Amino acid sequence: MIEGERKAHDYLARLNACQADPDELAVIVSMLYGATLRGFCRVLAKALGVSHA
DSSP states (O other): OOHHHHHHHHHHHHHHOOOOOOOHHHHHHHHHHHHHHHHHHHHHHHHHTTTOO
């Protein structure tokens, strides 16, 4: 899970610096599964302001 979170933080940093694009996101996600994918998605959801009430 921690690896997925790190990948998400890295991607978001590059995206905010205009150094990443949606194609890169697709490649990253296509290689993730299980706990790593859950960690990645958790960070993205938090960055998007999604909350589960």
